[in-house]
Amino acid sequence: MSVADDDFRPGVAVEVLPGVRRVVAPNPGRMTGPGTNTYLIGRRRLVVLDPGPASESHLAALLAAIDGATVIAVAVTHTHRDHSPLATPLAARVGAPRVGRRARHPDWQDPSFVPDVVAGDDFVLESDAGALRALTTPGHASNHLCWHQPADDLVYTGDHVLGTVSPVILPPDGDMTEYLQSLARLAALAPARLAPGHGPLLREPARVIAGLTAHRLAREAAVVEALERLGPAPLATLLPSVYRDVDPSLHDMARHSLAAHLIRLERDGRARRDGDRWQRA
Numbered sequence: 001m002s003v004a005d006d007d008f009r010p011g012v013a014v015e016v017l018p019g020v021r022r023v024v025a026p027n028p029g030r031m032t033g034p035g036t037n038t039y040l041i042g043r044r045r046l047v048v049l050d051p052g053p054a055s056e057s058h059l060a061a062l063l064a065a066i067d068g069a070t071v072i073a074v075a076v077t078h079t080h081r082d083h084s085p086l087a088t089p090l091a092a093r094v095g096a097p098r099v100g101r102r103a104r105h106p107d108w109q110d111p112s113f114v115p116d117v118v119a120g121d122d123f124v125l126e127s128d129a130g131a132l133r134a135l136t137t138p139g140h141a142s143n144h145l146c147w148h149q150p151a152d153d154l155v156y157t158g159d160h161v162l163g164t165v166s167p168v169i170l171p172p173d174g175d176m177t178e179y180l181q182s183l184a185r186l187a188a189l190a191p192a193r194l195a196p197g198h199g200p201l202l203r204e205p206a207r208v209i210a211g212l213t214a215h216r217l218a219r220e221a222a223v224v225e226a227l228e229r230l231g232p233a234p235l236a237t238l239l240p241s242v243y244r245d246v247d248p249s250l251h252d253m254a255r256h257s258l259a260a261h262l263i264r265l266e267r268d269g270r271a272r273r274d275g276d277r278w279q280r281a
């Protein structure tokens with residue numbers, strides 16, 4: 001087993017903290033970085049968090065790393081398709097319950113994930129690496145959970161907080177106001193480190209969370225400015241103006257976050273929609 005936090009070879013179990021292993025799924029990409037991080041938390045009595053996409057090789061890698069230990073739960077942070085599809089086959093193989101929440105809207109979701117146990121705030125799993133407490137953090141997805149491991153002052157953040165990119169908000173399931181509230185919630189917890197759903201451990205959570213919050217508010221200010229200058233205008237007209245600093249190849253995804261900003265502004269009485277055109281309220 002490797003111990004280097006910069007080892008993202010798929011299928012290799014890397015011990016990122018004592019008792020916590022990461023196995024990266026073979027799904028690298030623009031939205032997934034090196035691939036989805038599956039965490040094995042504990043040694044003989046463990047929780048598998050975010051089993052990842054449907055992949056025979058990833059299932060085999062996880063079973064090899066589990067190596068006959070008792071899996072008490074196959075838990076998820078949320079049910080986007082890079083995080084949960086392997087939950088059902090893995091849970092069946094190891095005889096563990098699927099733990100998570102259902103999303104309120106089916107877009108972008110993995111329909112195969114049905115929780116056997118629904119986790120809400122203060123729900124706790126007890127691995128032999130310590131307690132793992134659920135923290136509801138909607139925003140990126142309506143059913144998003146972070147998992148807090150007090151023994152290591154660590155929070156597994158799924159796609160709520162990522163190190164190098166700002167998570168996409170996908171309405172109607174994703175919600176920008178909820179996202180900002182969930183960032184504040186995580187900031188208030190003030191953990192020492194974060195284990196995101198993609199990429200390496202983050203050792204300066206306060207700085208990362210403050211950066212993401214500032215990034216969202218700056219983008220919101222750019223949306224307001226574009227509405228004043230271009231409105232009434234359809235989303236397609238606002239997009240290149242608001243995201244002029246972002247590579248156009250990413251605009252397909254950025255348009256969802258833009259819609260999430262507009263919905264938030266509309267709800268707050270700062271933007272108005274008339275058909276497909278948006279303007280300042």
Ligand SMILES: [Zn+2]
Binds near residue numbers: 031032197
């Ligand atoms: Zn993801």
